[in-house]
Amino acid sequence: xxxxxxxxxxxxxxxxxxxxxxxxxxxxxxxxxxxxxxxxxxxxxxxxxxxxxxxxxxxxxxxxxxxxxxxxxxxxxxxxxxxxxxxxxxxxxxxxxxxxxxxxxxxxxxxxxxxxxxxxxxxxxxxxxxxxxxxxxxxxxxxxxxxxxxxxxxxxxxxxxxxxxxxxxxxxxxxxxxxxxxxxxxxxxxxxxxxxxxxxxxxxxxxxxxxxxxxxxxxxxxxxxxxxxxxxxxxxxxxxxxxxxxxxxxxxxxxxxxxxxxxxxxxxxxxxxxxxxxxxxxxxxxxxxxxxxxxxxxxxxxxxxxxxxxxxxxxxxxxxxxxxxxxxxxxxxxxxxxxxxxxxxx
Numbered sequence: 001x002x003x004x005x006x007x008x009x010x011x012x013x014x015x016x017x018x019x020x021x022x023x024x025x026x027x028x029x030x031x032x033x034x035x036x037x038x039x040x041x042x043x044x045x046x047x048x049x050x051x052x053x054x055x056x057x058x059x060x061x062x063x064x065x066x067x068x069x070x071x072x073x074x075x076x077x078x079x080x081x082x083x084x085x086x087x088x089x090x091x092x093x094x095x096x097x098x099x100x101x102x103x104x105x106x107x108x109x110x111x112x113x114x115x116x117x118x119x120x121x122x123x124x125x126x127x128x129x130x131x132x133x134x135x136x137x138x139x140x141x142x143x144x145x146x147x148x149x150x151x152x153x154x155x156x157x158x159x160x161x162x163x164x165x166x167x168x169x170x171x172x173x174x175x176x177x178x179x180x181x182x183x184x185x186x187x188x189x190x191x192x193x194x195x196x197x198x199x200x201x202x203x204x205x206x207x208x209x210x211x212x213x214x215x216x217x218x219x220x221x222x223x224x225x226x227x228x229x230x231x232x233x234x235x236x237x238x239x240x241x242x243x244x245x246x247x248x249x250x251x252x253x254x255x256x257x258x259x260x261x262x263x264x265x266x267x268x269x270x271x272x273x274x275x276x277x278x279x280x281x282x283x284x285x286x287x288x289x290x291x292x293x294x295x296x297x298x299x300x301x302x303x304x305x306x307x308x309x310x311x312x313x314x315x316x317x318x319x320x321x322x323x324x325x326x327x328x329x330x331x332x333x334x335x336x337x338x339x340x341x342x343x344x345x346x
Contacts, residue, residue: 015058023052074104075318076129078120080112080137085290093311114138118146131318152321154314158203166317167331170305172204175336176211179257179285179303182338184219188255188283194242195231195259208259226251239266254282261286261293261302268296284343298342306334
């Protein structure tokens with residue numbers, strides 16, 4: 001977009017590419033090549049044109065450039081639930097990664113509803129975006145054909161494996177195993193896991209429970225199904241309810257692994273209300289390392305799943321597809337880290 005500035009005659013008005021060319025002593029075509037970042041321009045010429053642009057305050061008409069290039073400069077981001085801190089923080093990370101690369105993000109919420117997830121793939125809003133970063137929770141392998149879209153797509157999460165799209169996910173099994181191992185290293189043996197989903201074979205809950213079981217087996221600790229507490233949506237209220245249920249059941253517990261931080265924060269609340277000391281009587285660890293974890297009382301140990309890496313990789317993969325790069329579709333698994341805090345300290 002052009003803006004008011006000092007034109008080549010010294011009079012304030014709308015600055016044009018012609019004004020820039022006159023100030024720099026070059027052709028309009030050369031100015032166009034510079035603002036469109038075309039290669040093979042001599043550094044001295046590029047510097048001279050850029051100096052004229054800065055002095056005159058010229059801004060390119062981005063709408064016109066988008067029409068010429070057939071691109072909007074906007075990417076879509078479809079997430080399940082922005083009220084969940086992890087997805088809100090992921091959205092922030094994607095926005096910052098996109099801004100650093102010169103594109104804008106259009107965010108949509110699917111509310112973890114299967115029909116809404118299907119609709120977002122075919123929505124008219126896709127005409128407004130150059131590609132989509134999509135995090136489904138309800139779609140499964142039988143819905144793979146729905147992801148065969150005619151625009152660049154990057155899938156986040158565990159719901160869909162394989163297919164003709166790039167996929168960025170976290171290492172759920174190994175990270176959950178590390179979270180459980182951290183509790184075991186603190187001397188805990190009766191570890192409850194809260195937020196499990198009955199019958200789930202694919203998705204974060206199933207994978208994290210597998211990691212939990214693997215850590216128990218590696219340490220010779222018998223698996224007790226009574227310590228796997230099912231819950232619905234991974235909210236704080238669910239975590240509090242799961243915690244109250246396992247304690248009321250009379251099953252011995254000396255640690256709780258919340259399958260996300262919201263569940264773990266709910267567990268902390270329930271334990272505090274029942275005057276159960278943390279970590280004295282029951283240690284607690286979560287997953288996602290959201291900002292609230294560092295400000296809980298006590299501060300919450302968690303797993304950092306590489307959120308910034310997920311955002312950056314998703315944006316880079318999508319932009320590469322938008323640019324027309326022809327390469328095999330990639331599945332990227334990000335790094336994780338155990339972040340110990342007061343809720344598991346001895």
